[in-house]
Amino acid sequence: MLSHLPVLQVILPLLGAPACLILGRGKLAWLFALLISALSFCIAAMLLHTVYHQGVISYALGGWQAPWGIEYRIDLLNAWLLLIVSGSSTVALLAAQSSIDVEIAPEKQTIFFVAWLLCLAGLLGILATGDAFNVFVFLEVSSLSTYTLISLGPKRESLWAAFRYLIMGTIGATFILIGIGLMYIMTGTLNMQDLAQRLPLASDSSTVFTAYAFIIVGISLKLALFPLHLWLPNAYTHAPSIVTTFLAASATKVALYLMIRFTYTVFPSHFSQIDIPLEEIFIVLGITGVISASIAAIYQADVKRAIAYSSVAQVGYMVVGLGIGGVLGLQATLLHVFNHALMKATLFMALAAIACRIGVTTLTSMQGLGRKMPWTSFGFVVGGLSIIGVPLTAGFISKWYLVSAAALSDRWLLVLLIMIGSLLAIVYIWRVVEALYFKPAADSTPLKEAPLAMLLALWLLVFGNIYFGIDTRLPVSISAEAAIALQEGRP
Amino acid sequence: MTLLMSHYNYWIVVALMMVGFFIVIAQGNLVKKIVGLNIFQTSVFILYISAGKIHGGSAPILNDSITVYSNPLPHVLILTAIVVGIATTALGLALVIRINKAYGTIEESEIQQRDHSC
Numbered sequence: 138m139l140s141h142l143p144v145l146q147v148i149l150p151l152l153g154a155p156a157c158l159i160l161g162r163g164k165l166a167w168l169f170a171l172l173i174s175a176l177s178f179c180i181a182a183m184l185l186h187t188v189y190h191q192g193v194i195s196y197a198l199g200g201w202q203a204p205w206g207i208e209y210r211i212d213l214l215n216a217w218l219l220l221i222v223s224g225s226s227t228v229a230l231l232a233a234q235s236s237i238d239v240e241i242a243p244e245k246q247t248i249f250f251v252a253w254l255l256c257l258a259g260l261l262g263i264l265a266t267g268d269a270f271n272v273f274v275f276l277e278v279s280s281l282s283t284y285t286l287i288s289l290g291p292k293r294e295s296l297w298a299a300f301r302y303l304i305m306g307t308i309g310a311t312f313i314l315i316g317i318g319l320m321y322i323m324t325g326t327l328n329m330q331d332l333a334q335r336l337p338l339a340s341d342s343s344t345v346f347t348a349y350a351f352i353i354v355g356i357s358l359k360l361a362l363f364p365l366h367l368w369l370p371n372a373y374t375h376a377p378s379i380v381t382t383f384l385a386a387s388a389t390k391v392a393l394y395l396m397i398r399f400t401y402t403v404f405p406s407h408f409s410q411i412d413i414p415l416e417e418i419f420i421v422l423g424i425t426g427v428i429s430a431s432i433a434a435i436y437q438a439d440v441k442r443a444i445a446y447s448s449v450a451q452v453g454y455m456v457v458g459l460g461i462g463g464v465l466g467l468q469a470t471l472l473h474v475f476n477h478a479l480m481k482a483t484l485f486m487a488l489a490a491i492a493c494r495i496g497v498t499t500l501t502s503m504q505g506l507g508r509k510m511p512w513t514s515f516g517f518v519v520g521g522l523s524i525i526g527v528p529l530t531a532g533f534i535s536k537w538y539l540v541s542a543a544a545l546s547d548r549w550l551l552v553l554l555i556m557i558g559s560l561l562a563i564v565y566i567w568r569v570v571e572a573l574y575f576k577p578a579a580d581s582t583p584l585k586e587a588p589l590a591m592l593l594a595l596w597l598l599v600f601g602n603i604y605f606g607i608d609t610r611l612p613v614s615i616s617a618e619a620a621i622a623l624q625e626g627r628p
Numbered sequence: 629m630t631l632l633m634s635h636y637n638y639w640i641v642v643a644l645m646m647v648g649f650f651i652v653i654a655q656g657n658l659v660k661k662i663v664g665l666n667i668f669q670t671s672v673f674i675l676y677i678s679a680g681k682i683h684g685g686s687a688p689i690l691n692d693s694i695t696v697y698s699n700p701l702p703h704v705l706i707l708t709a710i711v712v713g714i715a716t717t718a719l720g721l722a723l724v725i726r727i728n729k730a731y732g733t734i735e736e737s738e739i740q741q742r743d744h745s746c
């Protein structure tokens with residue numbers, strides 16, 4: 138049983154989805170989805186524990202040994218991300234029923250949970266697998282269910298946002314497919330470990346370089362890296378609130394994982410024929426994304442849209458860490474993956490709670506909510522402080538590591554720009570805080586505080602933000618070891 | 629010239645890819661966008677399948693008289709990719725139907741106009 142954990146991690150939500158459809162009927166589907174997600178989280182925690190103490194787990198699917206069969210390979214990097222993704226899914230599902238009761242018609246709620254579980258299965262599959270083609274299949278499983286989830290949004294704009302994401306997402310996935318095909322043509326293998334051994338032999342061929350380029354561009358589309366981020370603000374704004382909470386905490390992280398995996402594990406560290414400043418490209422695109430998306434966030438009338446733009450900015454920080462490279466840069470990225478999942482889930486969860494009570498999330502409609510919904514509002518403030526990077530919140534830790542990594546590599550302009558990014562975050566968070574606490578309410582009708590399940594999920598996240606801002610042992614030690622392992626694995 | 633002729637399968641792939649990609653970008657009609665997306669995906673299918681072909685190679689059936697086999701693995705991979713492509717097309721068209729109901733049009737420019745006017 139224990140030796141089958143790597144595959145159970147993926148199979149459980151994958152089989153849970155049709156089972157959820159058969160179970161049907163409102164609350165039962167929700168409880169079942171929550172149970173499956175919580176079990177996935179437990180499996181992820183057990184996997185992380187095993188990998189941390191005993192090293193890499195390799196699981197041959199159906200007993201067919203790699204490189205012929207499909208291998209599931211769990212190392213510290215993807216065990217860490219499995220925990221983040223299954224954790225954010227569980228916390229979001231906890232609040233899901235209360236949120237979709239307001240936003241989604243009762244007859245569609247079962248489908249909603251089916252799509253959710255499929256999306257979870259896809260995301261976990263991308264993380265667990267050690268086979269390049271398997272990555273593409275799971276990528277499409279998660280993407281197709283994500284389009285469905287987004288299109289369930291309350292307004293008709295959600296359909297248009299889902300369609301645009303479908304076009305962009307499919308182009309991105311097809312680019313990745315082209316890249317994998319070119320790699321296969323050059324090496325005759327699809328197993329990532331096998332590819333890592335064989336690709337250096339062909340690294341003077343421009344085909345391998347083209348494969349890498351296709352894969353990176355395809356992943357950047359899914360990651361919403363500037364300037365390929367245009368689908369994200371629309372998709373996040375118009376999706377059902379709770380779906381945004383889940384996607385913001387998981388989907389971009391999984392894309393970033395793929396970027397790290399292909400850059401560090403699969404491809405040779407340098408291409409002998411083509412000399413391209415990859416680090417500089419990552420840093421410039423990342424920091425441009427940080428600044429431009431933060432400025433865009435300041436001018437949004439809808440808070441949900443502003444926070445969606447903030448997601449693009451945060452992805453920028455992660456890619457900057459990847460560009461700086463080295464153990465410290467990688468560690469900063471991995472820390473930010475975890476911390477950003479925490480803080481973005483907090484912010485979107487608070488917005489979901491607000492949308493649940495007043496129906497919209499525009500800045501003007503949120504005036505005076507600080508008194509009417511004190512617990513929700515305060516949760517938003519803590520999430521906001523974390524985004525800015527105030528000490529004693531999780532956001533501070535990753536910003537600190539990112540700035541140290543930039544300073545140690547003598548990139549002082551970059552340090553300055555990261556600081557400016559944080560200042561811009563203060564501006565777009567402050568606008569919301571001002572509306573919540575310092576503007577009079579438009580009308581004095583009393584509002585009920587958010588439903589208990591949502592408050593519980595929100596305060597779990599708030600607690601996480603503060604706890605991991607103070608006691609950083611767990612994320613710091615895991616990200617450090619994962620970064621070292623990646624750096625050593627690089628030929 | 630030899631480069632052109634000996635790799636003609638790749639040239640077809642590149643041409644189809646560009647045609648499909650261009651349709652997705654240039655066409656405002658949502659159904660046509662999906663058609664473009666399909667052509668784009670099909671080009672990748674041909675890339676895989678043509679790479680698996682070996683001149684004079686046979687289908688992978690064990691027989692003493694056959695010595696050269698074509699690689700069957702790309703076919704299997706692309707079978708999966710075709711299924712994914714069909715699912716994407718179906719979902720895309722379903723969304724187009726819903727968009728048509730909600731907006732009364734499937735032209736990109738008109739949809740954007742209606743979103744901004746209200």
